[in-house]
Amino acid sequence: MIKRIFIFLMLTLMAVIFFKLASNYSENTELSKLGHYYVEKGPQELGAPNLVTAVVVTYRGLDTLGEVTVLFISAAGVGLMLRRTRRRDDDEDLEQGDREEETAGVHKPASEIVETATELLLPMVILFGIYVFLNGHLSPGGGFQGGAIIASGTMFLLLALPESHISRLMIAIIESLSGFSYVIVGVLGVIMAGGFLDNRIMDLGTYGSLFSAGAIPLIYVFVGLKVGFELSAVLDRFRKEDTGPL
């Protein structure tokens, strides 16, 4: 009872704080200084029409590298948590029963509608994911969004064909290579341009064309591949816990 009162009290106080915050709120009519600088100088400096991309990939590129690292660590954590634990032999019978119980749901085939729709849509979903991260500097979207779309394609695949095999080794190789290339591009920025993850190591190109904005599309391809395969690996881990070496 006392606990309930505390919860109620806490939520009420939070509501009061929020109400005070919201009641004094007035909509901004002009950009903050930092935002003003980015909007004014961003297009000329970096050649990226999408300023959110310019901020994420270049101005605050180090944060994005940290973000990719956090995602990597959480994917590794999920892999660690959901790996198969080796049990003692006397638990064998119990484990056998458990496994039958668990796989009973997995073996149930998806309906024909889902299967056919997946076969039809999967290539398009993957293609759309690639489109989104390739055009990250021109239109809304980017590496993370494109990666999430690719992972949703994987989700499709797992729903329709639960038995389909996803190569852990391939995921690990692509993920490591793209993460490594991302850092290499960042270091090249120190050597050839203004600083870590500076996108001006390549020609800025024509403003608004696909191959422009220096290294931003390159970085987003790496981020997109990394995020897409990482999230696919996480989904695959949740599907079944019997994991081999990779």
Add this chain to the structure above:
Amino acid sequence: MSFLADLPISLIVLCSGLGLVLVGLWGMLTQRNMIRMIIGFSLTDTGIHMVMVSIGYITGGTAPIINDAVPMADAVNRVVDPVPSALVLTAIVIGLGVTAVMLSFAVRIYKARKTLMIDECTESKW
């Protein structure tokens, strides 16, 4: 509902976001089922994202993409602040990672205890 139309759009988003934060906190504090607690966390997370996006809004602003629709010379007066949007992009990804780890914890606890109720895991130590 006509009074809603007079409110600034970002205030509506801000209030919805703060409301979601409260709902999520309530869910995390009162629910005993771990999956529901994780759902509460996700709601709080989403609410905070909405608050952050609404703070970056400029009256009458559009997406900060400078192309034919928003000429470069006039851009400063016509686009919303790109910084909160970029922060939210980061926050969404971090929230996703945290949720995935929490769900994997829930799966592990379920496998060990055959229950998702947090009350029955009081003496757990591992």
